[in-house]
Amino acid sequence: MPGQGIWSGTISFSLVAIPVQLVKAVEPGRVSFRMLHNRDYSPLLRKMFCPEEEKMVPTDEIVRGYEIGPDKYIVVTDEELESVSPERSRTIEIIDFIDMKEVDSIYYDHPYYLVPSKGGEKAYSLLVEVMHRTNKAGLAKFVLGEREYFVAVKSTEGALSLVTLHYNEEILPDEDMVPKERDVEPEEKSRIEKTIKEMTAGFNPDKYADERRKKITKLLEKKLKEKAPVEAPEFEEEEGEGVVDLVAVLEESMRTMKKNR
Amino acid sequence: MEVAGIRLSLSNLEKDLYPSYGFTKAHILEYYRRISQFILPHLKDRALTLKRYPEGVEKEFFFEKRCPSHRPSWVKTAEIPQNDGERMTVCLVNDLNTLVWVENLASLELHVPLARADSPEAPDSMVFDLDPGDQADILDCARVALMLRGLLSQLQLASYVKTSGQKGLHVYVPLDREETTFEDTKRFSKAVAEVLQHNYPDLVTAKMAKERRIKKVFINWSQNDSSKTMICVYSLRAREKPFVSFPLAWNELENLAGQGDPEKMQVTYSEAMSRTEKEGDPFREVLVTKQKLPYL
Numbered sequence: 001m002p003g004q005g006i007w008s009g010t011i012s013f014s015l016v017a018i019p020v021q022l023v024k025a026v027e028p029g030r031v032s033f034r035m036l037h038n039r040d041y042s043p044l045l046r047k048m049f050c051p052e053e054e055k056m057v058p059t060d061e062i063v064r065g066y067e068i069g070p071d072k073y074i075v076v077t078d079e080e081l082e083s084v085s086p087e088r089s090r091t092i093e094i095i096d097f098i099d100m101k102e103v104d105s106i107y108y109d110h111p112y113y114l115v116p117s118k119g120g121e122k123a124y125s126l127l128v129e130v131m132h133r134t135n136k137a138g139l140a141k142f143v144l145g146e147r148e149y150f151v152a153v154k155s156t157e158g159a160l161s162l163v164t165l166h167y168n169e170e171i172l173p174d175e176d177m178v179p180k181e182r183d184v185e186p187e188e189k190s191r192i193e194k195t196i197k198e199m200t201a202g203f204n205p206d207k208y209a210d211e212r213r214k215k216i217t218k219l220l221e222k223k224l225k226e227k228a229p230v231e232a233p234e235f236e237e238e239e240g241e242g243v244v245d246l247v248a249v250l251e252e253s254m255r256t257m258k259k260n261r
Numbered sequence: 262m263e264v265a266g267i268r269l270s271l272s273n274l275e276k277d278l279y280p281s282y283g284f285t286k287a288h289i290l291e292y293y294r295r296i297s298q299f300i301l302p303h304l305k306d307r308a309l310t311l312k313r314y315p316e317g318v319e320k321e322f323f324f325e326k327r328c329p330s331h332r333p334s335w336v337k338t339a340e341i342p343q344n345d346g347e348r349m350t351v352c353l354v355n356d357l358n359t360l361v362w363v364e365n366l367a368s369l370e371l372h373v374p375l376a377r378a379d380s381p382e383a384p385d386s387m388v389f390d391l392d393p394g395d396q397a398d399i400l401d402c403a404r405v406a407l408m409l410r411g412l413l414s415q416l417q418l419a420s421y422v423k424t425s426g427q428k429g430l431h432v433y434v435p436l437d438r439e440e441t442t443f444e445d446t447k448r449f450s451k452a453v454a455e456v457l458q459h460n461y462p463d464l465v466t467a468k469m470a471k472e473r474r475i476k477k478v479f480i481n482w483s484q485n486d487s488s489k490t491m492i493c494v495y496s497l498r499a500r501e502k503p504f505v506s507f508p509l510a511w512n513e514l515e516n517l518a519g520q521g522d523p524e525k526m527q528v529t530y531s532e533a534m535s536r537t538e539k540e541g542d543p544f545r546e547v548l549v550t551k552q553k554l555p556y557l
Contacts, residue, residue: 084334
């Protein structure tokens with residue numbers, strides 16, 4: 001079974017409603033680093049600094065401002081943002097079925113899988129099969145977190161995948177990028193066509209790998225063999241299950257609180 | 262007796278329900294009448310659990326969750342679904358008449374859930390019930406309450422504290438999102454309790470077991486449950502003396518903790534009446550503050 005779902009609800013259209021969970025489809029391959037203090041290797045926090053008063057600003061003194069010009073802002077409160085956020089929803093309602101070929105890859109944002117929840121397996125398999133056979137994707141609006149997304153649901157290798165799409169207004173106009181038409185020599189055109197034909201191959205993603213990531217991983221392995229890792233003070237394994245993020249946040253707040261005493 | 266145009270027949274007014282202190286049912290009715298404008302907003306639309314002491318605080322008591330069938334017709338009620346799927350009729354103390362009627366039943370203590378009767382699964386507060394173990398006292402609770410407040414304010418959550426009227430303190434974090442569930446508040450409060458235990462192992466425990474509580478304050482996060490109730494702010498407690506569950510301002514708590522006298526933390530019924538008449542309801546913020554749990 002895939003990991004815990006990011007969201008659960010139903011995918012529906014017409015009279016069909018299938019309980020599903022949304023799970024991650026990709027794990028970005030970036031190797032990430034924590035910033036440490038070079039003296040005792042404590043993990044460092046990002047704090048907000050006021051250059052005017054030359055001091056750290058506590059979170060309860062921080063507000064959000066939308067910049068409208070030099071030194072001019074509109075302050076927006078949490079409540080105001082909240083009031084324009086969409087209602088949480090438990091359905092992915094398919095509005096239209098389209099041909100995925102019509103969607104240029106420039107619209108693709110982020111991929112997920114939809115997996116069937118208990119009781120939805122049969123209907124799910126049926127939908128996967130039919131969508132695969134008809135080669136159609138469902139377009140839907142879908143609220144995740146604070147935002148409403150425009151998404152395409154399609155059949156991918158025996159499962160349903162969901163890709164969030166960019167809204168049209170997010171796509172930069174390409175007029176400036178398209179060169180003005182010029183006369184093309186017919187023989188030049190056919191030469192390029194021929195080259196492309198010769199170089200045509202199947203899509204085989206296994207052939208490609210992130211070389212830098214490989215090298216960094218190798219470097220880390222080598223360093224670990226040569227020398228024991230440095231340890232931050234008070235580093236302890238936290239007990240408790242499933243609340244890793246919250247606990248990390250609380251521990252971090254606890255540390256700042258102790259320092260401020 | 263007539264309250265707001267409705268006649269109530271009151272019984273046993275002379276009965277001393279706090280015998281070692283000398284506090285009769287008439288005193289109790291008078292207390293609740295005078296505190297009514299402050300306590301009613303906190304009782305409103307919540308399923309009341311009556312804790313009745315018909316023979317006084319030194320004798321037997323019983324809990325009554327179901328609204329007595331002999332109730333007057335004007336008592337507002339709600340239907341609450343129970344675990345077995347059955348529905349139960351509960352009293353809603355939404356007006357002075359009902360409050361007086363309930364007190365005439367010698368329900369000295371008024372217990373209410375953290376959610377309203379029309380949305381019993383959606384808490385509008387998260388609570389930390391600080392309970393001192395053996396050899397710990399309310400001063401230790403005050404230290405823990407102040408740490409809790411500090412930690413919560415780091416997360417931009419405002420919190421409010423009241424005495425339990427017994428040995429402990431209750432820290433409330435008001436919430437206003439309908440979709441918050443007891444599962445959320447339980448998970449959040451448990452994580453907070455465990456982080457405090459981890460950082461102050463000599464003072465705090467997040468574990469229920471009595472033997473783990475010696476000299477420590479138990480942060481009872483498990484009160485964040487639809488089946489649990491909390492003593493309502495301004496309710497009397499059935500102890501030797503008529504103490505009240507009463508709100509304290511944070512700086513007041515800090516001062517009292519500094520003075521080191523646990524008795525000074527307790528608020529009697531008379532202090533409760535004079536303070537609310539002067540200062541209003543300091544716990545009102547719990548009903549009006551708008552905030553949501555982060556990192557969930």
